[in-house]
Amino acid sequence: MARATAGFWILTILAACNAAGPLDGLEPGERGRVVRVVDGDTIVLDTGQSVRLVGIEAPSGGYKEREPQFYHTESKRMMEDMVLGREVQLHYGGLTRDRYDRALAHAQTVDALGPKLWLNAEMVKRGGARVRVYPDTAAANAPLLEFERDARRQETGLWRAMQYRIPYARDLPDPFEGFQLVRGHVVDMQGADGYGAVCDLSLEDSPLKLHIQTAAASLCQEAPGHMVLARGYVRGNEMEISHALNFEFVETPTH
Known part of the structure; x- marks a missing residue:
């Protein structure tokens, strides 16, 4: 009986380890090292490819006469602290490029320099971005909504600010x-x-x-x-x- 019970738990643990993650059904894309962070939802790889993380909207920086949005600096720094200098794997769930030739992707860290992070989700969890879903890149976006609800309830990051109430x-x-x-x-x-x-x-x-x-x-x-x-x-x-x-x-x- 003890052996049977032990075998059951081993199989249960293995099944959990092999459970499909939210990015597993997406198309694997390029890998590259992050050499620049534009803002909380846009990074640049050492290949020269700019990447716009899908499913999220971070406060944008200033452009010409337009002032930076509130919390832009904090959001950008949040992304830099997570990923600058690290290698990431892109995952595609629909349209792969926008009109500016940016990759439209989910990104996940894949090196040994730190924990494995799903960047799109982390920015939402840490209150550095809000969820924004487009039909042509909606794959794997659904889990982000629950992460955002948690961040709102806990008033994490930008959710502490009156500007984002x-x-x-x-x-x-x-x-x-x-x-x-x-x-x-x-x-x-x-x-x-x-x-x-x-x-x-x-x-x-x-x-x-x-x-x-x-x-x-x-x-x-x-x-x-x-x-x-x-x-x-x-x-x-x-x-x-x-x-x-x-x-x-x-x-x-x-x-």
Whole structure:
């Protein structure tokens, strides 16, 4: 009996060790050593390849007259401390390049200079970036949402700052432009008037319209009547919901 029990636990441990990780189903890409960190979601390899980490949105730096976003320096330093000088393996789950020829990838450290880190996830866990999902690179993004919820609850990193508190849609400044998380009560669904949208959702006491795209079409029927958390780029009182992972149903106020 003791031998049988021991054998059972050995098999259980081996099965756990061999369990598929979130990146295992992705296409392996290039390897390279990180020689530069642009910001909290963009790195440069010794091959010359720039890499935009998918599934996350870190505070951006300044450009021309545009000021750096709040927490940019801290987010960039967070990435530098994790990965500068280390070798990483890229993993692809869809579109592999953007219009700037940056690799669109998940990245994982693979050398002996430190612990094995999934950089996209670590930036979310440490509060250096928010989750942002695009349909053409959405593979393996789902676990990032739970990491973000934990970071929000614990007020880790940027979540300690008032600038990153999640407002009700009715409290957004007017005008407002930028990537944003908002909460609100969906009170109505109309036919789409946004480019590529399948429907528009209205939020209580707010002019903000949520343009629901094809990849999130089920929300047109599911969302009315619910309190939700939506994330996307806001421009002209419109937010495009390009993927269902950018939309959460919530029962209580979100931190």
